[in-house]
Amino acid sequence: MSKIKENIDKINSQINRACLDDNRQNSVTLLAVSKTKPASAVVQAHLAGQNDFGENYCQEAVEKIAKLSHLPNLCWHFIGPIQSNKTKQIADNFSWVHSVDREKIAIRLNTHRCEKLKQAFAQEQCHDTPLNICLQVNISEEDSKSGIMPSEVFSLATVVNNCDYLTLRGLMAIPAKNADNDVYKKMQHLFNALQAQYPSVDTLSMGMSNDLALAITNGSTMVRIGTAIFGERT
Numbered sequence: 461m462s463k464i465k466e467n468i469d470k471i472n473s474q475i476n477r478a479c480l481d482d483n484r485q486n487s488v489t490l491l492a493v494s495k496t497k498p499a500s501a502v503v504q505a506h507l508a509g510q511n512d513f514g515e516n517y518c519q520e521a522v523e524k525i526a527k528l529s530h531l532p533n534l535c536w537h538f539i540g541p542i543q544s545n546k547t548k549q550i551a552d553n554f555s556w557v558h559s560v561d562r563e564k565i566a567i568r569l570n571t572h573r574c575e576k577l578k579q580a581f582a583q584e585q586c587h588d589t590p591l592n593i594c595l596q597v598n599i600s601e602e603d604s605k606s607g608i609m610p611s612e613v614f615s616l617a618t619v620v621n622n623c624d625y626l627t628l629r630g631l632m633a634i635p636a637k638n639a640d641n642d643v644y645k646k647m648q649h650l651f652n653a654l655q656a657q658y659p660s661v662d663t664l665s666m667g668m669s670n671d672l673a674l675a676i677t678n679g680s681t682m683v684r685i686g687t688a689i690f691g692e693r694t
């Protein structure tokens with residue numbers, strides 16, 4: 461058995477255990493973060509049943525996505541900081557974007573997704589759908605981190621919700637190292653409030669290799685795991 465498969469099985473049982481401990485009904489999606497790792501590592505993970513993959517760097521991701529376009533059911537998530545000159549590549553190649561934190565970026569993603577869908581329609585490849593969007597929240601209010609302040613969530617949500625080619629799915633956060641339970645809880649409350657207002661909202665993207673259980677206990681529905689699946693990044 462490959463090391464990657466072994467790691468994925470281990471993470472999936474950790475997720476299941478955390479869900480049981482939390483007594484929850486809804487499931488948690490595992491997003492395998494393959495940034496800096498070769499396409500061959502993604503193939504290994506896919507053979508182990510993994511379909512959702514996260515990438516941070518546009519150029520690297522686009523090359524990997526093209527190389528792996530023959531694999532069925534892959535779903536690519538962009539989770540890194542977004543420069544506005546990369547919005548076309550992102551809208552063309554990804555199904556999800558977790559790191560939207562500016563109105564300008566949302567508008568540009570919407571415009572490029574519209575062009576892509578119209579093109580697909582003209583070529584009778586109608587399987588493309590609106591781009592799934594999570595707003596990145598700087599929940600620990602760190603100067604160094606991207607993301608909007610908690611107080612800005614509802615105004616940016618309105619913008620995304622008004623975009624025809626975007627679907628508002630939820631929120632993403634990277635709590636500070638060693639953040640306590642209150643920080644995660646704050647994110648859960650924000651998510652619940654957003655969900656109460658928008659029926660399309662079903663995703664709280666929170667939790668990485670080191671805080672998976674804490675995130676799930678506080679309502680995460682999608683964990684983004686890199687190191688614990690693919691090993692340390694160099």
Ligand SMILES: *Cc1c(COP(=O)(O)O)cnc(C)c1O
Binds near residue numbers: 540669
């Ligand atoms: C790299 C990265 C991850 C994965 O982190 P690990 O600690 O390797 O699990 C998750 N989310 C984001 C936004 C990342 O940039």
